[in-house]
Amino acid sequence: DAMVIQNPRYQVTQFGKPVTLSCSQTLNHNVMYWYQQKSSQAPKLLFHYYDKDFNNEADTPDNFQSRRPNTSFCFLDIRSPGLGDAAMYLCATSRDGAGGTVDTQYFGPGTRLTVL
């Protein structure tokens, strides 16, 4: 089945120790998103790729980086995780909406990050 896969589902890291979260998709969508979601809050967009075109949100900390080596894969790198970075990280994909509109987004199951 076509889907969005995130690995690992649970990640524990130490304060300041770099961590990489991965996302892959079999939907062949050209747009991929990374969201951060803290408990009982709305998902907050960190950045998104339109094909290989990287779009960073103005308030995304420099500590967060992303790579998209090909259409199927996208990575979220947290260079020096702090306690405040503990959250659920959600990857999503979508097709290119007509005229720049946003089509349906398909989400992965998320990676729960714990920072000790």
Place this chain on the structure above:
Amino acid sequence: SQQGEEDPQALSIQEGENATMNCSYKTSINNLQWYRQNSGRGLVHLILIRSNEREKHSGRLRVTLDTSKKSSSLLITASRAADTASYFCATDEPGNTGKLIFGQGTTLQVKP
């Protein structure tokens, strides 16, 4: 920035009852979407309604959109315990940036 605001924040009903959630937003939109999130999971798309549409149905779900009031509602009829989840509305950001802005969500509990 534009953001959907949802009302109520939490809703608890008995199985079989209807659940209504409301979403308000601030600026013009191209479309509005509703998503469901089960605890500790990713979001699942429910319905997309375009700005020129007023009502849409999908199974037990009914979504309305009133662009003059900048509001939308999601009605779940004959609710089931499995409908227990958080429900988010999301609007596309003005300027056709390809981004969604999510509301804070309504947490629905359906008691068996």
